[in-house]
Amino acid sequence: MEHRTLAPGLDVPVVGMGTSKTFDVPEVDAAGQAVTDAALSTGATFVDSSPMYGEAERILGATLGDRRSEAIVATKVWTPDDETAERQIDASLGYFGGRVDVFQVHNLVEWRTRLDQLERRRDAGEVGVVAATHWKVDAFDEMEAVMRTGRVAAVQLPYNPLERDVEQRLLPLAADLGIGVILMRPFAAGGLVGRSPGPADLAPLADFGVTSWSQALLKYGLSHPAVTVTIPATTSPERMTSNAAAGDGPWFGPEEKALVERLATA
Numbered sequence: 026m027e028h029r030t031l032a033p034g035l036d037v038p039v040v041g042m043g044t045s046k047t048f049d050v051p052e053v054d055a056a057g058q059a060v061t062d063a064a065l066s067t068g069a070t071f072v073d074s075s076p077m078y079g080e081a082e083r084i085l086g087a088t089l090g091d092r093r094s095e096a097i098v099a100t101k102v103w104t105p106d107d108e109t110a111e112r113q114i115d116a117s118l119g120y121f122g123g124r125v126d127v128f129q130v131h132n133l134v135e136w137r138t139r140l141d142q143l144e145r146r147r148d149a150g151e152v153g154v155v156a157a158t159h160w161k162v163d164a165f166d167e168m169e170a171v172m173r174t175g176r177v178a179a180v181q182l183p184y185n186p187l188e189r190d191v192e193q194r195l196l197p198l199a200a201d202l203g204i205g206v207i208l209m210r211p212f213a214a215g216g217l218v219g220r221s222p223g224p225a226d227l228a229p230l231a232d233f234g235v236t237s238w239s240q241a242l243l244k245y246g247l248s249h250p251a252v253t254v255t256i257p258a259t260t261s262p263e264r265m266t267s268n269a270a271a272g273d274g275p276w277f278g279p280e281e282k283a284l285v286e287r288l289a290t291a
Contacts, residue, residue, distance in 0.1 A: 026068040026272035029253045031205035032154040032178035035126070037097055039247050040272035041071030042265065043209070043258035049079035053087045056260060061088035063262035065095050067269035073181075073207065073256045075101040075131055076113050086120030093122045099207065101131035101158065102139050110135075110142055118151055127207075129156040129181060133167055140176050154178045160209060162190045172198055179205035179253070184246050186289035187213045196251040208246045208255040217242055222288045229284060233275055238288075239264070240271040245285045248277035 028036045042064040048057060064072065072089075074082045082100055089096055098121045102113050117125055128146065130139040136157060146152040158181035159168050171177060172195070180199060182191045188210060199206050212218050221238040235241045239257070246255050257268050277285070 026269060027274060029205075031127070031207070031253045035097070035154055035205075037071045037205075037254050038068050038272060039254050040069045040243060040269050041073060041097075041254050041256045042069055042268075043256035044072065044074045044081040044085050045078050045258055047258045047260045048074070048081035048084045048088075050084055051080065053084055056262075057084060058088050059262040060259060060265050061085070063265040064269070065092055067266050069265065069269040069272065070095055071097045071099065071254050071256065073099040073127075075103060075129075076117070077101065077103045077131055082117055082120050086122075089121070097126045098124075099127035099129060099156075100125055101129040102143070103131035103134055105135050107135075107138060107142075110139060114142065114146060118146075124151055124153070126153040127156055127179060128152045128154070129158050129179075132159050132161075133157055133164060133171065136167075136171055140174075144176070154205075156180060156205075156207070158182070158207075158209070165190065165195055169194060169198060172202060172204055175202075177204065179207060181207040181209050183210040184208050184249065184252065185211050185213045185217060185242060186245060186286045187216065192249075196249060200251040205253040206251050208252050211242055211246050211255045211257050212239065217289055220289060220291070222291070226288055230277075230281060233277060233281065234270070234273060236270075237267060239268060241285050241288075243268060243271035244277055245282055247271070248282060 026038045130136045143155045156179035160183045
């Protein structure tokens with residue numbers, strides 16, 4: 026699988042694994058363990074979570090188990106309360122062996138103070154990269170301001186054929202500033218999954234290694250030069266393996282991206 030640089034000193038696989046909804050379960054079961062095992066075995070070792078996702082952090086940490094060192098763990102802090110934020114950070118560190126590789130301010134909640142807290146943890150060696158996330162278009166002005174502070178090395182943003190607002194300013198700005206981009210919502214929060222085109226529609230993408238609609242959507246996002254890694258979530262180890270297969274070039278050009286956009290809106 027291809028790797029790209031998310032931040033200085035941190036190269037990551039271009040396909041990883043998200044845990045929103047899929048890992049919010051009471052206890053680890055065989056199915057959840059199989060998904061994490063599939064991610065690690067296919068090289069999709071960038072895994073993303075958040076306290077906003079219920080039990081997902083705890084479950085992810087348990088499924089990594091003694092393979093924690095094989096993963097690049099990204100998670101988030103998400104609260105307006107300073108003391109609660111410290112407890113969230115402590116809990117996350119506990120789930121992942123005392124270190125989080127990429128720690129993000131989720132949805133920019135109290136981002137100035139949260140960056141202060143994460144920077145202190147980074148200086149203490151508990152956090153690798155400090156980052157920020159948001160998915161709403163009306164927050165993109167604020168996200169741009171955060172990116173321009175020089176305090177975040179990466180951002181997490183939505184990008185797919187139905188959500189392209191980041192193309193206008195944020196992706197070009199990330200490229201200009203050398204900020205890594207974690208791509209969320211590659212399937213438009215599931216909205217694109219049910220629109221699967223037939224084999225004949227996908228045939229022009231065969232030379233790009235595409236054998237499924239999900240792979241076409243993942244390659245769509247990864248074909249933007251500013252995008253570093255995409256994090257599709259799944260409850261199926263087979264789907265995880267298929268997602269990982271989208272992590273090698275060649276990448277789409279304008280014609281192929283336009284085709285995916287037409288298929289997404291047909």
